[in-house]
Amino acid sequence: MLNFLMRASGAAAATVLLFILFSIVWPGPALSMDQHTWSEQEKAVLRSLSIEALGSLPVDPSNRYSDNPQAAAFGKKLFFEDHFSGNMKVSCATCHRVDYSFTDNLPLSHGMDTTPRRSMPLIGVAYNSWFFWDGRSDSLWSQALGPIENKLEHGISRTMSAYIISKYYRKDYEELFGPLPDFMEENFPQNARPALDDPDALKAWVLMTPEQREVVNRIYVNMGKSIAAFVRTILPQPSAFDRYVEQIHAGETIPSRMVLTNEEVAGLRLFIGKAKCTNCHNGPLFTNSDFHNIGLPQKENVAPDKGRAAAITQVLSNEFNCLGQYSDAHPNDCPELRFIDTSNKKYAGAFKTPTLRNVAERPPYMHAGQFATLREVLEFYRSQAQNPELSHGNLTDKELDQLEAFLHALSSPIASFQAEVQ
């Protein structure tokens, strides 16, 4: 056996030596290639990342109001409405700030109190299959309803939401969804919800008649569907990167005319090549919408966040999911839920790959704001070279500079329903 071992390691050493010799003799194609010359396969990858590949907004079969402009206008008002909160100060826009790429600048978002995770970017969110960092919602409208009843976020109930709508938005609502009942303490409790973290609210909810609960749920769902109709319109516009891809496909090669700097192009080349960023950050939104545990440092004195693993049963049991009674979809139109991977072992501590569009505009980073700068993020990935899922090659400091420069080229103004957002 030992004999064999020695022979084997000798052969391995010879292979390595041959490889080194080969590397010295062969300079590799990159050095001799012009900065702006891309192979046909690379061009195909560039096109797949370009905003041109985004296509029209995907239909949300679970929300029949998703492309209704009137619902979007109503949803926009709700998005900015502070009344939907326990202290009348928190709206969706508190953590999804218009002036901050529809997210906020905090490591952990703060509504009524500090939440365990960072606010998600909303840019291009309608193209996602799963919502929240852990994908515990399968539609934008059911996502929009989650924070309203979360004690740390808006901190109110669905009955209170119905009260607020009937008081301030009766006309808007009734034009879209039909007549609203009067909400008075005699017929509807103010603070009732099917909550496991609030016994009083749960008791009040259980004591309501099924008809009352149905009335409230219907209003609550319509509210979510309206907010979703607005949030769907928050979209990226062409970035410098997208204009560069156009130039490449138009055959432009004169360096002085190119919209990306040499450093940014070098970063792009790394992004789709050696650094393998497109393994997860692929497609026109630079995300595969899947969930990955990338081995981020754990916070001390805090129970580990189970991420996707804990969300699988949540989304399956959510009364507002695609297969539920409040969804407008035919069951056949819910493939993500139907074919959901239920292996919670695989998804332990896994979080959604976020879009990289406008990423430079919205530090800090990661699901709990673990890193303050893009540089820290890149340094982290470099430190994970031993993780096969994250092997980004042995990147030099200069290459990290180039990648960082490229990420800045993904910024663009944001389009949204009626250009003057607020």
Next chain:
Amino acid sequence: MKRGLFVIVVLFLLLAGCAAKDEQTSGAMEEMTESHGHGDVKITKHFDESLTMLTDKNLFSLEMVIPAKQLSMGVNTVEIIVHHASGGDVPQAELTVTPWMPSMGHGVMQKPVVTERGGGLYSVDNVVLSMTGHWQLQVKVAKDDKEDTAVFNFPEVKAMGHEHAMMHAPPPKDLDYATMKMTANNAYNVMYKSIGGQIRINRIHSWELTINDAAGQPVNDAMVTVVGDMPEHGHGLPTQPEITKVGAGGLYRVDGMKFTMPGWWVVTVSIMVDGVHDSVSFNLNIL
């Protein structure tokens, strides 16, 4: 041939790692002494992550290495090092490996292929496990006039998934991207087609499988499983596809296929009809 080459490369890497370790720690080979009535017998262990077992009559000690870390439903390879119970390698032994499912009382049609690598090392290819569950690998060693057996237990063999296939193999240069192939043991001919044209990354879509037997007759009542795997990254599909029998023309519909990374994917279709199991792996390059 390619597959054999790959196994050898993996083996070299493993062994080189073992040799390097020897130098560092001088004596990574552990020798555990156990008392078994007839006197002391030794179990020699070369690798950290290996399984060791004494044969029933204490004649040999066996060390099993699974390059893919664990066995899974489908086609597997294991390496076995045979030692005399008193120590010392056993070359030129006759090794027979039989997969067995104790709860079902059946094995598989396919016979594992044993190749001696020298120095008491044998690689065992084509270890086919046709379903998930408790499997045994029964190993019979015959050397000169001595013969003995040992049984390795694998209580939880799973479908190839995230925790499996951490091989991180780069794609071979001349991958076969054919969409119609014979299964590994030529029992069936399988063709796949993506319904709706070209497969696009990050989109849930459906496949249509056409399965015929070796004589070209449609196979309409097979138990079919479909598993996707990314050998370079060691994980599978982000979905759990469902297979529906169409019931005619050897057609099966696979719903819920989704690829979330560009690059080399391997989709393995396993087919079982009347106890005859066979499987085929298709290579895909997702852009």
